[in-house]
Amino acid sequence: MTAQQAAPVRRMRRAERREQILDAATRAFARAGFAATSLDDVAAEAGITRVILYRHFESKTDMYRAVLDRACTRLVEQVGADDFGGEAIPSLLRAAAADPDGFRLLFRHAAREPEFRDLTDTLTAASVEIARKNLAPRIPPGPWADWASRLIPTVAIESVIAWLDAGRPDPDAAAERIGAAIHGVIQAAQPR
Amino acid sequence: MTAQQAAPVRRMRRAERREQILDAATRAFARAGFAATSLDDVAAEAGITRVILYRHFESKTDMYRAVLDRACTRLVEQVGADDFGGEAIPSLLRAAAADPDGFRLLFRHAAREPEFRDLTDTLTAASVEIARKNLAPRIPPGPWADWASRLIPTVAIESVIAWLDAGRPDPDAAAERIGAAIHGVIQAAQPR
């Protein structure tokens, strides 16, 4: 009597489940990074058993790389090779809003995990290079150009994360303000 | 014949050894954070066996807290409650130069480790509050004040790390430029 009729449990197709696992894994890993997150944490976040994870991924490392790969791909698709055009910052904001956990995971954790740095290195190296090229006409090569071209991508990323933390107010205004903040760094690197 | 006379190995006093272990642990943990660093890594970095570590620290966690505590104390001693006076940035630079590994460890790793966030939380909360107070007369309360007061401490820290990475050129000029970069963020948060 007290026994409820078990509601028919909706099963997912393989590809769908895989995506759902990647979503959950992104959330789980975003909390504390690779080493401090167990597969049981991921499984719990996905609402399944650990065993299922192994039907979709060879190993923990394999899964993590898949998570980072997806986040990276999404980011590159949204931002594109749109190096410093006016749409770069708005599209960065869109990308972060679309996948905030992935965004945080990439830049706050993966970038500091030596074992997986290769996945974010291309991204950061590319953005540093873009910054350096855009700085070149205005700042003579040397330590301050180095300083600024390292700092600018970081400030861009951290501005976006601060925007997420502040509740994502008005994306258009945010883009302008972030642009202004970056401009401030460029000014600061100017010879005086 | 071939046997060398073993050079008499200089032994350290207890306190001295403890400091040396803390130095080595700071370097080791600065590479990949708490979870991804084993006690064997630390012992190897210190040039001793793992067993010795337990003569100075109760546990891995205990040791890590001691490392963070020391880095934190040093930082506070150097920077002081010198909230936004003109000497704040120069002293931040001095502190980072004096203990670069500790500096990186605190802000790049410990700040992202939920288990140890309490140790850096007071620091970051304090600096965010200082930023907010200094912003108050110029920026109306609201999401952009939130945004800027979160971002400013981060930009300060990241500017310093970028300065370390760029080879620590001219500390005085660096202080001015970092001040200018922060000013740029304040400008960016201004109502428009």
Next chain:
DNA sequence: CCATTTGTATACTCAGATGTAAATAAAAGC
């Protein structure tokens, strides 16, 4: 010279996490 301190070597226990295997059950699709 003798006690204390400091370091080494080795071997062990224990816990947690990764990864595997097999039997069972239920949903989906034909």
Next chain:
DNA sequence: GCTTTTATTTACATCTGAGTATACAAATGG
């Protein structure tokens, strides 16, 4: 209905790393 796919459960096997115990060796300091 019958097969295939997907999920659960339970039970292992294995490994790494934390933490402990003990016996030994060498330096220090009186």
